Amino acid sequence: MSEQPSTDGEPTITFYRLQACPFCERVTRSLKEHGLEYRSRFVEPLHSRRDVVKRVAGVRTVPAIVDHKTGVTMAESANIVDYLESTYGGEDVDSATPAGAAADAGGED
Numbered sequence: 001m002s003e004q005p006s007t008d009g010e011p012t013i014t015f016y017r018l019q020a021c022p023f024c025e026r027v028t029r030s031l032k033e034h035g036l037e038y039r040s041r042f043v044e045p046l047h048s049r050r051d052v053v054k055r056v057a058g059v060r061t062v063p064a065i066v067d068h069k070t071g072v073t074m075a076e077s078a079n080i081v082d083y084l085e086s087t088y089g090g091e092d093v094d095s096a097t098p099a100g101a102a103a104d105a106g107g108e109d
Helices: 022-033 051-057 077-088 091-096
Strands: 013-017 038-042 064-067 072-075
Touching (some): 013 051, 022 077, 051 064, 051 072, 072 077
Parallel strands (some): 013 038
Antiparallel strands (some): 013 064, 064 072
16 A cells, blocks of 8 residues: 555544545645655545545545644645645745745635
């Protein structure tokens, strides 16, 4: 599996997703590119039964993440990818990214 355990046994990020979801795969690629530790939680395919995601993120859409390191919870692939890049993209990326760049992210999820 592509998920990486952290050194203390707990992953940094919990990732709520569906099998074969292209938006979820986009987030998976970003997590891997940044070498982030995460735990996948596969959710119910039926939108109305995704109560665990609703409790955590306030919505029933996936993908959604909870970053235990920063305390951030969010949904929508474009926003998550922007967040991962701005938070974990490295020193050069962080200093080169304008402060409001992530706020313009739209979504298709």
